[in-house]
Amino acid sequence: MSILRLAVVGDPHGAWDGSDAALLQHLAPDVLLVVGDLSDGQPRIPAELRRLPLPVACILGNHDAGKDPSGRTLERQLDTLGELHCGWGLRQLVPPGLAVVGARPGTAGGGFHLSRAVRAVFGPVTLEESAERITAAARAADPALPLVLLAHCGPAGLGSAAGDPCGRDWKNPACDWGDQDLALAVRRIQAQRPLPLVVFGHMHHQLRRGSGQRRSLCVDRAGTVYLNAASVPRHGRDPAGRELRHFSWVELEVADPQAVRVLHASHRWYGLNGRLLYEESLHRCSLATSLPC
Numbered sequence: 276m277s278i279l280r281l282a283v284v285g286d287p288h289g290a291w292d293g294s295d296a297a298l299l300q301h302l303a304p305d306v307l308l309v310v311g312d313l314s315d316g317q318p319r320i321p322a323e324l325r326r327l328p329l330p331v332a333c334i335l336g337n338h339d340a341g342k343d344p345s346g347r348t349l350e351r352q353l354d355t356l357g358e359l360h361c362g363w364g365l366r367q368l369v370p371p372g373l374a375v376v377g378a379r380p381g382t383a384g385g386g387f388h389l390s391r392a393v394r395a396v397f398g399p400v401t402l403e404e405s406a407e408r409i410t411a412a413a414r415a416a417d418p419a420l421p422l423v424l425l426a427h428c429g430p431a432g433l434g435s436a437a438g439d440p441c442g443r444d445w446k447n448p449a450c451d452w453g454d455q456d457l458a459l460a461v462r463r464i465q466a467q468r469p470l471p472l473v474v475f476g477h478m479h480h481q482l483r484r485g486s487g488q489r490r491s492l493c494v495d496r497a498g499t500v501y502l503n504a505a506s507v508p509r510h511g512r513d514p515a516g517r518e519l520r521h522f523s524w525v526e527l528e529v530a531d532p533q534a535v536r537v538l539h540a541s542h543r544w545y546g547l548n549g550r551l552l553y554e555e556s557l558h559r560c561s562l563a564t565s566l567p568c
Contacts, residue, residue: 276530278538279371279421280304283523285476285504286312288338291320292510294547296327298520301549305371309333310476310504311380311427316341316348321355330368332375333359336427336477337383337390346395349381353396361425363397363405365412372529374416378426378460379405384441384452384477386431402456409460414467421527421535422470429475430458433501437482438489440503441475444482452478465497471527471535476505492540492557500525500537500558511544519544519552528560536560 282304284291291313299307307327311334313320324331333356340349353360362380367373379400381393387402394400400408409424416422429441431453437444441453457473464470480489480503491503502523509521526539540558545551 276528279306279373279527279529281306281308281423281525281527283474283502283504283525284309285509285521285523286310286336286479286507287314287320287509288312288507289314289317289320290508290510291323294518295520296323298545298547298549299327299329302522304329306368306373307331308375308423308425308474310425310474311336312338312476313352314338316343316352318351318355321352324359325355325357330371331359332361332366332368332377332425334362334377334425334427335360335380337381340381340390340392344391344395346392349392350396363408363412365415367417367420369420372420374420374422375425376409376412376416376422378409378424378457379454380427382426382428382454382477384428384454387455402459405456406459406463409457410463413460413464418468419532421529421532422464422468424461424464424470424473426454426457426473426475428452428454428457428477429473429501429503430461431455432458433493437486440490440493440501441478442489444486444489461499465499469533469535470497470499471537472525473499473501474525475501475503478503479505479507481507491542494558498536500540502540502557506542513552517552518547520547
C-alpha cells in the first residue's frame with residue numbers, strides 16, 4: 276500500500292510566483308495538478324510551471340485564451356506547457372505512479388460550448404466526440420496506475436443550487452453550470468475502472484453578492500470524490516498581516532489499482548515559511564461527513 280500526496284492549484288488568475296515554487300519544494304507533494312485560468316493568456320506562469328522540479332499536470336481554462344478569438348494566444352499557452360497539458364488526453368506520471376486524464380480544455384461551463392479560440396485550435400468538436408476523447412484517454416491509461424480526472428469546470432450533475440460545486444451564482448435563477456460532456460465521460464469511465472477523484476475549478480468558492488461560500492467537495496454513489504479547488508484569490512493576507520498561499524491537498528491511498536480511495540482532502544493556506552496556518556478539512560475516509568452529490 277502507498278499514499279500519493281497531490282497538491283492542487285485552483286484558478287491562479289495571475290497569482291503565482293517564486294513563493295509558490297519555494298513552498299512546493301518545502302511541502303514536497305508527489306504531484307502538482309493545475310486546473311486552469313492561469314492568467315489572461317500571458318506566458319509567464321506556463322513557463323514557470325515547466326521549470327518546477329516535480330511531476331505536473333495542467334489543463335487550460337477559458338481565461339487562458341485571453342481575449343483573442345483567433346486561438347493564437349491559446350496555442351502559445353499550449354506550446355509553452357508542452358507535455359504538461361493533458362486536455363483531451365492522458366498524462367502518465369511515473370514516478371510517482373499516477374494517470375491523469377484531462378477533460379475539455381478552455382471550457383467556461385454551462386453544459387457544452389466551444390469558444391471561438393478553442394474551435395480555432397482544436398476544430399469543431401461535438402459533445403459526444405468530446406466525451407469519447409476523455410473516455411478514450413482513460414481507456415489508454417495503464418490499468419496498474421490510479422486514475423484522476425483533471426478539468427477546468429466540473430461535470431454536470433453535482434447540484435443546481437447556487438452554492439453547489441458547479442452552481443451558477445451570478446444570475447437568477449441558479450442552475451447547474453457543469454459540463455455535460457465530462458458528466459457523460461465520468462459515467463463511462465466508472466463502468467470500466469475505478470475513478471477515485473475528479474479535480475476542477477472555474478466556479479470560485481466565494482459566491483457573488485455576498486451569498487457565502489460554495490460547497491467545494493462531494494462524493495457520488497460510486498465513491499468518486501469531486502473537488503473544486505478554485506479558491507480565488509489564492510494569494511492573500513490574514514488579519515495579522517501574514518502572507519498566505521492556497522493549495523488544495525489530497526491524499527490517495529493505493530492498495531492496488533482496483534482499491535484506490537481518497538483518504539483526505541482539504542483546503543490549506545500556508546505562510547511563506549511553509550508553515551500551515553489554516554486548514555479546512557473537506558473529506559476523511561474514516562468519517563461519513565462528506566456530502567453526497
